Amino acid sequence: MIIKKYIVDDMKEAFIRAKYELGSDAVLVDQRNIKQGAKLNPFKKKRIEVTFALEEDKNPILTENTVKSENKVIANSKKGIKLNMDSETAKDKLMHFCSLHDKNPEDLTFDEKKQFLEILLKDTNFNQKKELSKINILVGPTGVGKTTTIAKIAARESILNKNKVGLITIDTYRIGAVEQLRTYARILNIPFEVANDISEMDGKLKKLKDCDLILIDTLGMSPNDDKKLSEVSKFIDKCYLDYKTFLVISMTTDKLAIDNILNRYSALNYDSIIITKIDEVLDLSNLWYILNNSSKPIAYLCNGQDVPNDIREANIDTIFELSEGDLVL
Numbered sequence: 097m098i099i100k101k102y103i104v105d106d107m108k109e110a111f112i113r114a115k116y117e118l119g120s121d122a123v124l125v126d127q128r129n130i131k132q133g134a135k136l137n138p139f140k141k142k143r144i145e146v147t148f149a150l151e152e153d154k155n156p157i158l159t160e161n162t163v164k165s166e167n168k169v170i171a172n173s174k175k176g177i178k179l180n181m182d183s184e185t186a187k188d189k190l191m192h193f194c195s196l197h198d199k200n201p202e203d204l205t206f207d208e209k210k211q212f213l214e215i216l217l218k219d220t221n222f223n224q225k226k227e228l229s230k231i232n233i234l235v236g237p238t239g240v241g242k243t244t245t246i247a248k249i250a251a252r253e254s255i256l257n258k259n260k261v262g263l264i265t266i267d268t269y270r271i272g273a274v275e276q277l278r279t280y281a282r283i284l285n286i287p288f289e290v291a292n293d294i295s296e297m298d299g300k301l302k303k304l305k306d307c308d309l310i311l312i313d314t315l316g317m318s319p320n321d322d323k324k325l326s327e328v329s330k331f332i333d334k335c336y337l338d339y340k341t342f343l344v345i346s347m348t349t350d351k352l353a354i355d356n357i358l359n360r361y362s363a364l365n366y367d368s369i370i371i372t373k374i375d376e377v378l379d380l381s382n383l384w385y386i387l388n389n390s391s392k393p394i395a396y397l398c399n400g401q402d403v404p405n406d407i408r409e410a411n412i413d414t415i416f417e418l419s420e421g422d423l424v425l
């Protein structure tokens with residue numbers, strides 16, 4: 097699937113550009129208003145960010161082979177990602193490790209770096225078990241990548257793991273949100289339901305009862321919005337059977353905001369964390385920060401907009417893969 101974004105003045109321009117570049121099969125996935133440089137110039141005209149998707153091969157749209165082969169081509173641009181350990185304990189451990197190997201940190205080999213990372217993460221919640229449940233609910237602030245990540249997980253589970261996957265969205269607030277997920281469901285050829293309010297939730301879950309896996313997309317909200325937080329909580333309470341809640345956090349979030357998110361979303365009693373937008377940062381400091389400030393495991397690491405390829409299970413190999421082994425200590 098090709099995903100392409102355009103920043104335009106109006107939808108007409110978006111459709112013309114998408115049709116020209118992607119052809120008439122391109123489908124609208126998402127549209128949102130953005131204010132570029134609004135801080136510097138409050139009178140600056142609002143623009144729209146519009147996302148189109150194009151199925152590359154219609155039948156089957158995504159195959160096991162396309163997913164596997166594309167998985168090999170990863171984040172070439174991520175060379176030299178910095179480990180960036182802010183904590184003194186981590187630095188002490190590094191010095192100890194280096195003295196055992198009689199080397200400076202920059203002289204450690206690929207395997208030694210990996211060994212050190214294993215030591216560093218050994219006693220953290222990073223290594224806890226983190227499997228999907230029958231029902232999986234993604235929550236988190238606006239724009240962190242909840243819907244995109246649901247599409248990535250749905251594709252992995254249905255294409256690679258041959259699971260019967262169903263999607264539900266309760267995000268009926270934002271214009272285009274329902275269509276965004278519906279498009280992915282259509283491309284993956286999996287069932288999709290919209291729960292407009294809490295009373296519809298039971299019925300929607302029953303409709304998907306034969307699925308091995310149900311993924312639920314929720315409305316994005318500010319962590320300070322008590323009303324929406326409690327609304328999402330009521331939807332979650334409607335999930336019978338075994339369910340898991342995943343808090344999605346973008347790596348681009350600053351530390352103060354991460355504190356607030358971890359703190360406020362604890363009201364939803366989330367089970368695991370998904371980190372997105374790793375491709376947009378230069379070091380892993382926010383990953384350590386999240387690990388050090390939350391008792392929950394990290395389930396997935398997402399490193400780009402490409403559905404379904406830019407998602408990895410969170411483990412040490414993934415960190416090495418994302419940095420192409422060129423982890424700067």
Ligand SMILES: Nc1nc2c(ncn2[C@@H]2O[C@H](COP(=O)(O)OP(=O)(O)O)[C@@H](O)[C@H]2O)c(=O)[nH]1
Nearest residue numbers: 238239240241242243244372373398399400401
């Ligand atoms: N660079 C990058 N962009 C991402 C990633 N995940 C999602 N996005 C983009 O972030 C934007 C918001 O994503 P969306 O899934 O709609 O976020 P939601 O509001 O939380 O559902 C879209 O432009 C996505 O393509 C990622 O891992 N890396």
Ligand SMILES: [Mg+2]
Nearest residue numbers: 242243267273
């Ligand atoms: Mg969304």
